[in-house]
Each structure stands twice: as C-alpha cells, then as structure tokens.
Amino acid sequence: MVVASAQLMVALDATIVNVALPTAQGDLGFDDAHRAYVVTAYTLSFAGLLLLGGKAADRFGRRRTLMSGLVGFAISSGLAGAAPTFGVLVAGRALQGASAAFMAPAILALIASTFTDPQERGKAFGVFGAVASSGAVVGLMLGGALTEYAGWRWCLYVNVVVAAVVIVVGRRVLPADRGNPTPLDVVSGLLATAGLAALVLGCGEAATHGWSSARVLVPGLVGVGLLTYFILRQRVLTVPLLPLSILADRGRATAYVATGISVVGTFGMFLMLTYHFQVVLHWSPVRTGLAFLPMSLAVATSSYGIATRLMHRVSPRTLVAPGLLVAASGLGLLTTLEPGSAYLTTILPAEILVGAGIGCVFTPAIAFATSGVDPRLAGVAGATANTAMQIGSSLGTAVLNTIAVTAAGNYIGTPTEALVHGFAAATAAATGVLVVGALLVVVGLRPRRTP
Template sequence: MALGTILTAQLMLQMDLLIVIVALPQIQAELGFTPAGLTWVLNAFALAFGGLLLLGGRLGDIYGQVRVFRIGIAIFVAASVVGGLAGSASVLIAARVLQGVGAALAGPSVLALITTMARDEAERNRGLSLFIAVSSVGASAGLILGGALTDLASWRWSLLTNVPVGLIVLLLIGSLVKETSRKPARLDVSGAVTATLGSVALVYGFLGAADHGWFADNTLASFGAAVVLLAAFLYTEKRIREPLLDLSLLRNCMRAGGLVGMAMIVGMNFSMLFLIVQYLQQVLGFGSLVTGLAFLPLTATVFVATHFIPRLIARFGPRPLMTGGTVLVAASMLGFAALDDGGVYVPFVVVPMIVHAIGIALVFVPGTVAIMDGVPDEHAGAASGLLQMDQQIGGALGIAIIAAVYAGEAVPDDFSAGLGAAFVVGAVIALLATLVTLVTIGAKRRGGKGNLRQPVIHL
C-alpha cells in the first residue's frame, strides 16, 4: 500500500510533463496564446521542475522525506486547480510554474523513500523497477489520457484530474509511510541559489536552442549564465561544510557514467515522443485521442519488460543490460528514420516503437540501480534529485539537438523530410551511450550476488 501510494504520485507527476501536448491547439484557441507563447505551457513546467530538483532533494534529507513530499503534492494539487480553471494564458503559465515547483519538491522524495524503505537489495531492486516502469510509462500514458480527455471533455480535465488523485495520496501517505530520519543541517543557501539559477539557465538554453537556434543571442546568453552559475555552485560545494550536493557522490565512476548514459537515452526518448506525436497527427492524420492510443504499445511493453529486469540485474549486473538497451534504442531510431509520407502505423511505427520500449526499459532500471547503489540514506534525497535533474536536462538537450537537426533538413509542407537525418543523429547518440556504458559501468563479480565494482574517479 505504501509503495503503491508513492508510485501513484510519481505517475501523476510524470504524466504532467506531456499530458497537455496533444491539447495545445485547443489551449491556444481558447486562451489566445501566440505560437511562440504556446511552448511555455510545456517549458514553464520543465524549467521549474528541472531547476529546483537538487534543492527539493536536499530539503527532504534535512527536514524529512515524507514532510517535503506532502508539501510538494499539496502545491502541485493547488496549482492543478488554478491551471484547470485558468481564464487567461498568463494564469495558466503561472500555474504550470507552480506545478513544477510542487513536482520538484515531491519528486526526489519518491525515489528516496523507495530506497530507504527497502529491507534488502532484492526489495530495493523491485521497488526501483516499479519506479522506472511508472516513470517510463508516465509520459506516454500522459499522451493517452490527455488525448482522451481533450477529445471527450476538455483540455482542462488534463489538469483537474490531478486533484482527486493528489488528495488521496495526501490522505494516505502519513499513515502508510514512516518519516525518514532528519539530518539536522544548515541549508546551503548559496548552493541552492546557484544550483537553481544555473539549472534553470541551462534548461532554458536548450529550450531556446530548439526554438531559435544554437547561436541566437538568448541561447548563448543562457548557456553563458549557466556556465558561470554552475561553476560557482561547484566551487561553493567543494568548500562548504554542509553542501547542497555532496560531490563525493560524483566520484564514483559507475554513478557518473550512469548519469551520462541515462541523460543521453532520456534525451532520445523525449525526442522520439516529440517527433512521432507530430508525425502521427500531421502525416497519418490521427486525432488527439487516436494519437494518445497509438502509444499504447510503448506503454505496455515498458511496463511488462520492467517486471523481469530485477532478476536479470541480480544475475548479470547492470552493464550487459544497459549495453543491450542502448543498442536497441539506436536500432529503433534507425527504424524511425525510414518513416516517410507513405508510411503506415503498422508496422512502420509500431515495430520500432516496441524495440525502443524494450531498449529504454533495459537502460532505465539498471541505470537507476547503478546511480543509487551505495548512496547513504542521509544523501538519498540529494542523489534522487540529481538523477531526476539529469533526466530533465538530458530530455531538454535531446530535444534541442534533434529539433535543430530536423529543422536543418525540413522542407515546407513536408513534415517527413527532416525525420531521416534527425533520427540517424539520434541513433549515433544512443551508440555513444553504449560506449559510455561499456567504459564506466562495473561488471558483476564472479560468484557474487549482484555486487558491483565501484571504481572511483577524482574531481
């Protein structure tokens, strides 16, 4: 019951990343968004969520994961009410920012609670597997639910459905989940400010690159600010007694490699969703509901595949699974690269979609295990925030790169023209993730029980 309650919240948070994407035309028509302003329905959430994840994770470590989780869910629910009832574009954008704030507070506590509640390694791996299953299917499930609600009722229900779910989670969590031990510490204010502003600047730079190009003034200014702020953050964290992020977490080679590989594959997954949603609607002529339902093979395959992965991790360790998963993601991207105006959903979309689903399941579950392995309980929230920030930045970077490649090959009134080049680049990035995995992820010890070599790198 406790795990189910926590994972229900995680599903709700993940679905809200993309639940409104299929409803954007209706939102634009009703609230009067400009074409450029419409992107902020997605970007406002992404910026607040990605920028505050490190702070949210650290607050959970200091003040208790359950307490911070409940505060985050309460903010998220209240923002969902405001967004669902919004009468103007500005109110909806503000509500999406608040949703991102709530998600950033609650999100790291989800993973931290799963790892700290587990009584042994097998239970932890099962919990992480379910966490990844829910997280992985959340985006595609959001497309399905968003399409259904938009077609059958209104886009507003894409936000208002969070209210009953969030209230149930708030009612149950206190009685089902024991509060974690608090770690009395002073909050690293300078680290929180530089990490938050640096992360926001970095994500905004990637979003700006996708919209305006890599060399636009706003894009370059955002990246410059991100470099300065994140450098200041690292400088501060190395010298402060109680840092926002203990940099020793990054000295583990397997954890660092897992973060890099995870970011690359998350980026390719978000890029696939970004392009295939448009392909289904603009080329195949699918409506909102049918577009959402078209992702059912992805959702179902990920959910089923993750059921078997904990046993595979225990037997083989994460490296062969992650290596195979990155290769499958690369193969799926090459399959999508063959799409053109004459394509049909079956088999040209659904077959690479299933291959892609198996690939990301084989990457996300072992990758999360590799990243969270050996993290002390008192740093579980910070590590969880780091992992989820890594995924947000990876997703934004992936979309920026693939969108830029697509735009460079685009032809007016021919959506398929740029798909080949974009997805080929995606396949190359997935293969680079294969190389990172082979170099950094430790092998399972012979005769061991899932123990992993923990090489250390010095910062």
C-alpha cells in the same frame, strides 16, 4: 501503492500535455518554435530544484516532504489548468515541476530506506522503474482521452483530484521520520535552476533566430557560467547541496549520465510523433494517445519482466548498454519517416524497440546510482538520479524541437513533407546521442568491488 501513485503523477505530467498541445496551441495562439516550453517549463524547474528537494527530504523527513510537494502540485495544476494565456500556462507548468522536485527524491528515499532486503529492494525498484519509464507514455494516453472528451485543461485539473486522494491515504500509511538536522542551501538551488533555464532558453530560441545569434549565445553562456559557479560553490561549502563525493564514483556518475541520455530521444520522440499523428495523419487525441500504448507495454515488460529479473545476476552495463542500442535502433527506424509511412510497418516497430530498450536502462541504472550511499545522503542520491532524467528531457526536447523546426524551414517541398522531414532530422540526432551513451556505459559503468 501510495508511493507508486505519487511517482506516476510525477512521471506522467512530463508528457500528459503533449497530446493536448495542438489543441492548446490553437486555443492560446502560440507558435511551433515555442511549443516545447510547455514541456520544458515542467522538466526544467523539476531538474533545477531536485537537489534542493533531496536535501529537504533528508532534513525534514521523507513523508513530510512528499506531502508538502503534493499540496504544491495540486495548487499549481489548478493554476495551469485555468491559464488564460500562454505565459500563465508556462508559469503553472514551472510551478508543477518545482513541486515535483520535492516529491521525487522523497519517493526514491522512501523506497531505499523501507526495502532493505536485496530481493525486495529489487522488486520495489522494478515497480518504480516500470512506473517511471512508462509514466510518460501513460501520460500521453491519458492526455489524449482527457483532451478529446473533457478538454485539454483537464489534463491539468486531474492532478488536483489525484493529489488529494494520495495525500489523505499517504498520511495514514507512509512511515514518519524526523530527518536529519542538515542546512539547506537555497542559493545553490536557485543557481542550478537559473543555469538550466538559461541553457534551455538558448536552445529554444535557436529555432527562430539561429544558433549563432545573440539571443542564443548570451543565455547559453550565462547558463554555463551559472552552472560553473554552482559546481565551484559545492566544492567550498561545508554542507553542499550536491556533495561532489556522490559523483566521485565513476560507475554512479555513468549511471546518471545513462539515465539522462536515455530520455533525450524518448521525450523528443513523444513531441514529434504527437504532431505527426494529429497534424500529418489527422488522428484524434484519443487515437494519438492509444498509438503510444505498445510502447508503454514494451517498457513495462522490459523493466519488470527482464531488467528486474536479471539485475542481480549480471552487471548493470550488460543491461544498460544493449538497452540504449536497442532504443537507438527504434529511433533509427523513425529517421525513414515519410508522410505516407504506415503505423504498423514503421512507427509501431520503432515504439516497441524504444520501449524495450529504455525499460532495460532505467531500472538497473537508477538502482545502481542510489545504492552504496550513506543513508544520510539517500535523498540527494535519488534527487541526482531524477535530475539527470529531467535535464535530459529538458535539453533533449528543446534541442530536438529546434532541429525539427529548423530542418522543416529549410526543406523545399510541401508543408506536410517539410514537417515530417524535420521530425526525421530530429530523430536522427537523438539516435546518435543514444549510441554515444551506450559507448560511455561500456567504458564507465563497471560493477563495484565487494569487500
């Protein structure tokens, strides 16, 4: 329960401010082109430091790393909640993501090391998959309730209270471990974070300046250069931050890619539908949050009711590839979105399809990616799985927001029609990404041979 609560905090905080964004935008005065930074600041620092967090879990022990991350998470949540300006809000969100980067791999490593029986391990990962994949939607619902009844800042303050409870209980019930004496490569962690930040910055600036402008190309090229140097550095280090042997298994590498691709569409959809509900349909934050409830139920049902039961009977790609295609079909429905589209006939079926599909992706993909690994690398393997998710959400949100803003700006019609046209264009792009991901899974995600 403690591990599940900690994972829920990590998962829901990627989206809990989404429903609050229209209110926060009016309060702090930032524009549409930069609204995605409130989301990507969290997922970006999360992705960049996850590998370092995985190494920290291996070196200092999983419980100690988790407890330290929770303390940082509580402090940064308080800072973001009290933010007087857009810049402070983004900085607080980035610190939240950095703290989560030390929590998430410790959580996965605790599950992997505690549950050794295959059936119990499957159940544990089923719970993790349900929490990880539905946490984003839970964040949307909780964010809606807090925004309407307590104010948008409580979407951040609530973490202070929850983290305090989890810290107290966790110190009593979680098993202690000493960890392994392995060095930490802080430089590589900073390279990964800076490289991803530069890429997301370039994608975000394209909404205002166009893809061919220097303000897009320069940070993009810098990001590619830093990430290339990061990979080259891992090849020559005796104890690398990311042992490239983890990616040498084609099946594991494909599982990581599938995990990242699966969140590209979902996180972009969360942002688009949030503004559609509140700006186009004029729904309240609470109604907006509740509108995502069917998707949360679909994810939980699919993850725990289908994927967990079948993952030991069929190959991972038998679940993951169809899951991506089902999710793509749901996003495809949203490409027909118009200002007058009804929730029951267009949006609700799309949410159910996306939720059911993604639920069949997360559980088997993450379980496959973190199995068959040297126990000393369990933290890094878990961190890499989470890194894939956060890279997908960071780049997906930034790129899809840019597509939406650009398409809306080029559309000839009323402002509302332009806004919805932008959402539909972004969703079409996300649909294509998930279809490509399904094809990659069919080719690359093959069962491991048992000796």
